[in-house]
Amino acid sequence: MGNISYEFPVEKDDFERAGEASSKIKKILRQLGMDSGIIRRVAIGAYEAEMNLVIHSLGGTIRIDIDPKSIIITAEDKGPGIHDINLAMKEGYSTATEKIREMGFGAGMGLPNMKRCSDIFEIQSIVGKGTKIVMKMNLKDGD
């Protein structure tokens, strides 16, 4: 299999289309005939990253890069950035508004879920500039 890359734009506050990028990513992996375990991990990671772009960011992109050894999901946004990454990574920590929480978001589980689904998880954030998250899932024989 050669290398494959796709990038999807994700708009701020676009709850109508929220989840579409991750659904498309999942469909790509299914078409490639990948193992259901790895598909699930990628789907969860991509979904949580996508929802954070919709809810907490000013908009950005989700990218998938597939090579024979790994799948990399990259979420990048144009702000507002995260003040305290350690705090944001804590299970249960959320700055979601009451309105967002009523929709079932804001459990403070998104970033921990992303980390759990990845073999390598990296997050960089600059306040006023944006946040970049990279999730790498290693492929084993049979994936």
Add this chain to the structure above:
Amino acid sequence: MTVGQICEKLRLKSLTGDVGMDREVKGAYVCDLLSWVMAHAHEGDAWITIQTHTNIVAVATLIELSCIIIPENAEIEDDTIKKAIEEGIPILTSEQNAFMICKNLISIGLGS
């Protein structure tokens, strides 16, 4: 057990016609926090939730839940039903609350 069988036995109403009636229900999961569901629900679970906006369909599709059951006849947005039909996820409603739905699912043999 299939979604269709559960519908019949629990007298659930399908809002998505006969979409996905032959999907296999392997268990059930109750929760209204979407990231919690993403982390803990299993493939094939029937998902009982009071959330009714379109994003529940994305959650169910991404982790391959068998169906969504909405308790106490909560009103469901048209867009959610439209999207569920597109994605092949059955949405079922019940007049009973989540506890009674679980009780009935157990009594017909789910989770044992």
